[in-house]
Amino acid sequence: MSDKTPIISIRNVTKRFKGAPSAAVDDVSLDIMPGEFFVLLGPSGCGKTTLLRMIAGFEIPTSGQILIDGQDMAEVPPNKRPVNMVFQSYAVFPHMTVAQNVGYGLKIAGVSADEIRSRVAEALELVKLDGLDARMPDQLSGGQRQRVALARSLVMRPKVLLLDEPLSALDAKLRAQMQFELADLQDKVGITFITVTHDQDEALSMAGRIAVMNKGDVAQLAAPADLYEYPANRFVADFVGSVNIFEGKLTLDEPDKAAVDCPGLGKVWLNHGVTGAHGSNVWVALRPEKIYLHVPGEGKAVRAAAEDAPEGHNFARGQIKGMSYLGDITLYEIQLDCGAMIRVSRPNLSRHDQEDFTWDDRVSMHWRADSPVVLLS
């Protein structure tokens, strides 16, 4: 991918709104490649929507440059940009039929009526709305309205399709289905998609690459699996998925092993180096699903931990203070002997697995030496 030229180049873009104490987007640089499914992920107010709106042309950067297909967009108004947007509210025109909605952009562009008809039909088929061309928007479900908005943008054959929180207004079942369909659609049309979302599941399931944003800044840019398994900092580790974070001191750091002493958790052993200064303050992130729970016989946990770490490492004891049964997994809130709380999830591999542990049970835990992530910031 690196040999191609980026379809969108964002260079040192900053956006300050009048009267706002800090910049909404703060010196962001990103390259988005043709055909990519790119996701901007972040909590509300992190600047992701502002960035998207700057690409579409609805906001003007305070400084910096946005290039689309190598062309500077500084002087180009939204109606002249080779991008199209699917709005969060879908913004389907309520007084036009489905066909009129989808054909609107072509009509403005002066395309002949015959061509409009055939391209609208094609676009509606693409989003599986064929046969509904004469319907009014209020006769459609939320999911169908979104498809109209999608078709309306796709029919313009843009270089880039921008989607602002495309799935947030749909119910859970439909959302899961649309996640697949969007990825599928992107595959089919080959257009670059840039999606804004605050939902990490959505981002992980659809994206080719994800830029996690925090306070106007890109906190990490990575592929979904890398983002989850190798978060670059505490913000990303915490925002993407659920995580336990413990502060500690780096006591050993060699190319193939490292150790962190966490007062809240115990001694943590890693089977790889972390390139941090000896004795420096670091944070250990441990995902709940990467912790094994053991029935009170404590020897088992110690033996399991000792398999890939020196004795006394990667192992803890505690008492179950809370649990919630979610069907496929059970979540446990465990108070460690040193007082800190840790979250552990356990898959219910058989029907009776959730009966193994209950409130106030003493438990032991262990985790593998490649599970913890050491974070320097």
Add this chain to the structure above:
Amino acid sequence: MKLLGKRAPVAPLEYTRRWSMRIWVGLVLLFLYTPLITLVAFSFNDSRRNIVWRGFTTKYYEKALHNSSLMEALTNSITIAALATVVSVVLGALAAVLLWRFRFPTKAAWEGAMALPIVVPEICMGVAMLAFFARLDLPQDLPWPFDLSQITIAHITFCFPFVAMVVRSRLTSFNREEEEAAKDLGASEWQAFRDVLLPHMKPGLIAGALLAFTLSLDDFVITFFTSGPNTVTFPVKVYSMVRFSVTPEVNAASALVIALTVLLTTIALKLQSRMGTLAQGH
């Protein structure tokens, strides 16, 4: 209720099934419509006076329709109302869009100034208009319909703020992303306005036009001060007729105007709901 056995108990929100409520609603309707019904009924009364029923006749309608000065006044009124409505709708819609769309210094002052013609007592407006036109000293003996320009201008002044108010409240429900979507699809500022904002405003424009038309049609005070000697409108004419005696002829003419306004309102509402089902303008 228990004695009757079959009846379902009255639910808390079933107001229409409570006798106290029914009587109250009946009284309100009686209070509202008795004068109107009396007016229309006595327009068919075969008597010079409006007091005792003497039998059915339509001769006063004939008389009213052949009363050339009354008909001239009615024509004037409708012409003024039509002109004032068109101009008020355009001005009011533009003012509403301006105040809704843009943020600028002194905006609050503008909004207040817009509402002023609504709250200032009509008599004050009338006197002010009189003084204004006297100062302007427009030629008085213009041919029809230019002799109506003073009244029309005065009517526009107090009508367009009502239109602006109605249209503005309609605009608050507009989803701005729709306008952005239009531009995103290539529409210019004007095309986005024409294709997206204007259809959304349509119900407000129709309601505003109806309001302006009826306000203009029955205005008496301001018209009285701004009309020249040769420009008589329907309300002013009726007033001068009533000063001698309330004849069934006045009743008949009034009934005709009522019929006209009801007809226009029905047409406008039909139009609006047809556009609603046709185009879902909400």
